[in-house]
Amino acid sequence: MALTTETLRRGIARVQSKIDTIGPEMNELDGRLGDGDLGVTLINGFHNMAKVADTLPDDVGMALFGCAKAMTQVSGSSFGTLMATALMAAGKQAKGESDVEWSRFPELLASAQEAMILRGGASLGDKTLLDSTDAVIAATREQNTPNGLQEAALKAASDALDAFRDKPNRIGRARIFGDRTIGMDDPGMVAFLRLIQCFDDG
Amino acid sequence: MCLAYPDVYAVDGETARILRRTRAAKGKVGVVSGGGFGHIPVFAGYVGDGLLDACAVGDVFASPDMNPMLEAVRFADTGAGVLCIVGNYGGDRMNFDMTCEMAEMEDIATARVIVSDDVASAGPDEAEKRRGVAGLVYVFKIAGAAAKAGMDLAATTAAAQKASNACxxxxxxxxxxxxxxxxxxxxxxxxxxxxxxxxxxxxxxxxxxxxxxxxxxxxxxxxxxxxxxxxxxxxxxxxxxxxxxxxxxxxxxxxxxxxxxxxxxxxxxxxxxxxxxxxxxxxxxxxxxxxxxxxxxxxxxxxxxxxxxxxxxx
Known part of the structure; x- marks a missing residue:
């Protein structure tokens, strides 16, 4: 049992079927702190990924690159660019492989996180998506089944959200609001949790 | 531009966002650029023999996304690799960074030269933060000539970097x-x-x-x-x-x-x-x-x- 392009297609379809309800919530959250286009980015991005899903190659690395390309075609927003960056970094790790063991998920996510730090300039602790990915990487190290991964990731992303709620945002447009962001959830962190929740029922 | 100069330029790409030479060059390093419209002849006007092989174009003052940039790189690649000449602007740089990563996944060797010649935009101690302006024209010319002369990717890049540093x-x-x-x-x-x-x-x-x-x-x-x-x-x-x-x-x-x-x-x-x-x-x-x-x-x-x-x- 491993991650293949077919698994990826099913994953995209799963997210696509739910993204139209997640999107408006994200726009609303992002509108309070940022430019309010996070939901649009997610909606357009996943619909476009679904559009190209059938043409993705069996090479999982190249398939992830294909997803990144689909993302950049519809979004120039910073979140869209960071998602594309993440997909490409993970893709590089999987280049030439048609099935990737689930136990390598944390490793792929760690490459994605590192690339997002380099491109976006945020650090861990700034109350961004990275604090969620960091928690998920740590929590999924011992997991090697999709269900185990999903459960561990869900708990980690949810705990990270709780842990950072009462801290201020330290980067991006949200930083301008300073201490007023205490008590508010970071939109990127919520988005990551919602994406994991798409896989709640196995 | 293609209607006025059909012997020089052709529009290409899935979203018609690249301008390229009418025919691909053979056996030389490719030279490409990309950037927003509003600066004609920079960027796309400098497509031609001995200059750029292809150029990705964006909206007025807005970087094109990575996809036309990648199309430009693919067109320009004849197996000898591709040099991307990039004005020092956040969007252009980030999109070319991603383009080069993509190209490398497709086994196309790439290099980048960032042009930052505007002395008013940062002091000499922060020269790397300077904006790229008309110096781009010189860098296009030097890179295009170096590639045409048969220099390899490293030598073409070095010549273009030297031109950029000299502007x-x-x-x-x-x-x-x-x-x-x-x-x-x-x-x-x-x-x-x-x-x-x-x-x-x-x-x-x-x-x-x-x-x-x-x-x-x-x-x-x-x-x-x-x-x-x-x-x-x-x-x-x-x-x-x-x-x-x-x-x-x-x-x-x-x-x-x-x-x-x-x-x-x-x-x-x-x-x-x-x-x-x-x-x-x-x-x-x-x-x-x-x-x-x-x-x-x-x-x-x-x-x-x-x-x-x-x-x-x-």
Missing amino acids: RSIGVAMSSCTVPQAGKPTFEIGDMEIEIGMGIHGEPGVWRGPLQPVDAVTDTLLDHLDRDRPLGQGDRVSVLVNGLGATPVEELFLIYRRLHKRMSNAGVEIVHPMVGNYATSMEMAGASVTIMKLDGELEQLLSVPADCPFWRNL
Whole structure:
């Protein structure tokens, strides 16, 4: 049992079927702190990924690159660019492989996180998506089944959200609001949790 | 552009966002660029034999996304790798970074040269933060000539980097441009005012004051350039007196007259001078001066003929 392009297609379809309800919530959250286009980015991005899903190659690395390309075609927003960056970094790790063991998920996510730090300039602790990915990487190290991964990731992303709620945002447009962001959830962190929740029922 | 010069340019790409040579070159390093519209002939105008092989284009003053950039790289690749010449702007850089990562996944070797020649946009200690302006034209030319001469990717990149390092530019504006989506002038400036050092998107400059005679303005520009990199007896340079869009070419020649006198007095020899609209900012009134200090290699590559409606061989 491993991650293949077919698994990826099913994953995209799963997210696509739910993204139209997640999107408006994200726009609303992002509108309070940022430019309010996070939901649009997610909606357009996943619909476009679904559009190209059938043409993705069996090479999982190249398939992830294909997803990144689909993302950049519809979004120039910073979140869209960071998602594309993440997909490409993970893709590089999987280049030439048609099935990737689930136990390598944390490793792929760690490459994605590192690339997002380099491109976006945020650090861990700034109350961004990275604090969620960091928690998920740590929590999924011992997991090697999709269900185990999903459960561990869900708990980690949810705990990270709780842990950072009462801290201020330290980067991006949200930083301008300073201490007023205490008590508010970071939109990127919520988005990551919602994406994991798409896989709640196995 | 393709309708006017069908022998030189062709539109290509899934979203018609690249301009490329009509026929792919054979057996040479590819040279590409990309950037927003609003600066014609920069960027896409410099596609042609001995210059760029292909160029990705974005909306006015907006970087194209990665996809047309990747299409440009694929078109330009003949197996010898592709050099991307990038103006030092956040969007352009980030998208070219991703493009090169993508290209490497497709086993196309790539290199990048970031052009940052505007001395008004950051001090010498932070030269890497400077914006890329009309110096792009020189870097396109040197890279194109190096690739045409059969240099490999590393040598082409080194020549382009040398050209970029040798360029210094500064501009002066008398009126703003208006980005169509914004619908109003990017900055306000009085009829009798000028601003030294503004960027080609209307970024703020370093000094604003009353309108002055052309010789005095030219002296101010040259003093800025000279402070950044002094020139002296025996130096050889190429100079570009560039119109930003709404300034008569007659006035550009007045700037050149003063510049020529200053260079002569300092014992600096001008090779391949260029006077005209090479890197514009839509309807902005004003001009920029770019000086590229030459060595033997740069001078030789500059003289290699290129074929493009916006490049004049001397």
